[in-house]
Amino acid sequence: MADRTLNVMCICGSLRRGSYNRMVMNALPGLAPAGMNITEAPPFSEFPLYNADEEASGFPPPVQRLADAVRAADGVIFNSPEYNFSIPGGLKNAIDWVSRVPNQPFAGKPVALQSAANGTLGGGRMQYDLRRAMIFLDAMTLSKPEIFIGNCSTRIDAKTGEITDQQTVGFIRQQLAAFAKFIVQHGPRP
Numbered sequence: 001m002a003d004r005t006l007n008v009m010c011i012c013g014s015l016r017r018g019s020y021n022r023m024v025m026n027a028l029p030g031l032a033p034a035g036m037n038i039t040e041a042p043p044f045s046e047f048p049l050y051n052a053d054e055e056a057s058g059f060p061p062p063v064q065r066l067a068d069a070v071r072a073a074d075g076v077i078f079n080s081p082e083y084n085f086s087i088p089g090g091l092k093n094a095i096d097w098v099s100r101v102p103n104q105p106f107a108g109k110p111v112a113l114q115s116a117a118n119g120t121l122g123g124g125r126m127q128y129d130l131r132r133a134m135i136f137l138d139a140m141t142l143s144k145p146e147i148f149i150g151n152c153s154t155r156i157d158a159k160t161g162e163i164t165d166q167q168t169v170g171f172i173r174q175q176l177a178a179f180a181k182f183i184v185q186h187g188p189r190p
């Protein structure tokens with residue numbers, strides 16, 4: 001595997017207390033391969049709505065913090081629900097702001113996608129749109145394995161936050177192992 005620690009940062013697309021996607025995100029350090037360190041991104045909950053006029057007077061500090069953290073990470077994982085068949089508005093707003101920071105930090109960045117949703121498709125339509133946004137930003141998005149946790153309330157224990165469905169746990173382990181290799185192959189050397 002990697003000859004160095006891979007620092008991976010997760011961006012959770014849900015602001016909800018008790019979010020299933022946050023539960024999945026919180027489980028990742030325990031499912032990561034040796035040498036992968038997984039932490040949570042600085043929050044985007046305080047971002048204003050993107051407005052070019054505000055950008056002209058400087059980037060808000062929370063935007064700069066998230067942009068700096070994306071830049072510093074060896075890889076980024078999005079853990080996000082699907083809202084109305086697409087990217088949750090708050091997350092899209094965060095990506096829009098970060099994309100405006102000079103020398104935008106998603107360029108060349110290894111990215112992996114995970115989604116949990118109550119629908120049977122598990123957020124697949126959201127991932128399609130998120131992939132497209134990452135293409136525009138020149139990120140390197142892992143193709144496979146894909147993680148769509150459909151009917152998430154039956155696979156994750158809302159009380160304990162544990163992923164109870166062992167097949168899902170196995171898929172996540174496989175994706176994280178693949179992501180480690182992907183980062184080594186495609187990510188910039190430090």
Ligand SMILES: Cc1cc2nc3c(=O)[nH]c(=O)nc-3n(C[C@H](O)[C@H](O)[C@H](O)COP(=O)(O)O)c2cc1C
Nearest residue numbers: 014016019020021022081082083084085117118119
């Ligand atoms: C505004 C809104 C739109 C939603 N749209 C979808 C959808 O398009 N597809 C889907 O599977 N679930 C949809 N849901 C249900 C979410 O999958 C469910 O609320 C999920 O638990 C949200 O993720 P979270 O637990 O991480 O907050 C929607 C929920 C909200 C609040």
